[in-house]
Amino acid sequence: MSIQLTFLGTSCSTPTSERNLSSMALTFRGNWFLFDTPEGVQQRLMQTGMSYLKLEHIFISHFHGDHTLGLPGLLATMTIHERQTDLHIWGPREIFDKVKQALALGDFFPSFKIIPHEIQEGVLVSHKEYQISAVELNHSCKCYGFIFQAQSKEGEFQRAKALKLKIPMGPLWGKLQKGETIVVSGKKYTPEMVMDYSKAQRGARIAYIMDTFPHTHYIDALKGTDILIHESSFLESEKERAIEVRHSTAKMAGEIAKRAGVKQLILTHFSPRYPNGNEMKKEAQMAFKNVVVAHDLMQMETEERYSTASDKKTREVKRKK
Numbered sequence: 256m257s258i259q260l261t262f263l264g265t266s267c268s269t270p271t272s273e274r275n276l277s278s279m280a281l282t283f284r285g286n287w288f289l290f291d292t293p294e295g296v297q298q299r300l301m302q303t304g305m306s307y308l309k310l311e312h313i314f315i316s317h318f319h320g321d322h323t324l325g326l327p328g329l330l331a332t333m334t335i336h337e338r339q340t341d342l343h344i345w346g347p348r349e350i351f352d353k354v355k356q357a358l359a360l361g362d363f364f365p366s367f368k369i370i371p372h373e374i375q376e377g378v379l380v381s382h383k384e385y386q387i388s389a390v391e392l393n394h395s396c397k398c399y400g401f402i403f404q405a406q407s408k409e410g411e412f413q414r415a416k417a418l419k420l421k422i423p424m425g426p427l428w429g430k431l432q433k434g435e436t437i438v439v440s441g442k443k444y445t446p447e448m449v450m451d452y453s454k455a456q457r458g459a460r461i462a463y464i465m466d467t468f469p470h471t472h473y474i475d476a477l478k479g480t481d482i483l484i485h486e487s488s489f490l491e492s493e494k495e496r497a498i499e500v501r502h503s504t505a506k507m508a509g510e511i512a513k514r515a516g517v518k519q520l521i522l523t524h525f526s527p528r529y530p531n532g533n534e535m536k537k538e539a540q541m542a543f544k545n546v547v548v549a550h551d552l553m554q555m556e557t558e559e560r561y562s563t564a565s566d567k568k569t570r571e572v573k574r575k576k
């Protein structure tokens with residue numbers, strides 16, 4: 256199984272003729288999640304062929320217009336297509352008002368239930384196969400980054416061994432898989448008797464970090480991340496501006512990737528004044544080697560779990576036009 260990351264936009268502040276405003280979709284086992292809803296996000300989504308109906312969760316990092324102005328249109332289109340399933344929208348505190356305003360702006364009643372959630376740091380969505388959590392960033396307004404963590408596998412349960420040992424099938428098997436020792440008819444069974452721990456696999460960890468100036472608080476939360484998607488608004492020549500408006504330069508993003516010990520860094524959210532990403536890549540690589548510069552509709556794919564022995568990397572997927 257793999258996880259796909261689709262970059263729906265890679266610009267900041269305003270779109271350019273090549274780049275839409277920053278947004279990303281993460282696809283996992285038939286589900287997908289949308290991070291930020293800028294203007295133009297609908298057309299990019301149509302180019303990917305992803306179904307609006309399968310979208311259950313939208314995560315909005317903060318309410319600056321370049322991350323949110325597509326929300327009214329997106330909700331209106333879902334209504335026109337008579338969506339029925341609930342939609343969860345996560346955002347900072349003002350999310351309840353913003354959803355109301357989005358509906359008022361389009362002058363429509365949604366055909367489905369919208370469930371707004373105020374983001375609190377920590378786990379937002381918990382599922383047996385994955386977790387999505389939020390970490391506070393360091394921007395000019397309340398802004399959150401998101402971390403997707405696929406479930407790890409402790410090892411492989413050896414059914415044949417359990418049957419041979421005559422351990423009754425059912426909840427006791429589950430306990431052994433969770434690492435608990437059990438007792439059956441006075442006899443003790445330890446997990447090691449039925450588990451093959453050489454087959455342990457670590458779940459992929461992917462972080463989506465938008466508008467922020469570097470800060471220890473979120474960098475600490477990035478430890479163990481495989482793929483870091485980090486904003487990179489400016490080059491070093493505009494460092495003063497980055498500090499002033501609470502954004503990052505490419506080099507800062509590289510330094511963060513290095514400090515957090517991630518496997519790969521993907522740069523996005525570029526100021527329109529830098530039409531090509533080569534300089535961005537060069538500056539980030541002063542601190543960290545494995546850098547990819549995102550472009551619109553770029554798709555990356557990575558394994559859902561990595562064998563703890565190996566270090567599987569991502570690859571870019573060539574999309575059919």
Ligand SMILES: [Zn+2]
Pocket residue numbers: 267268319321322466524
């Ligand atoms: Zn932005």
Ligand SMILES: [Zn+2]
Pocket residue numbers: 317319394466
């Ligand atoms: Zn912003």
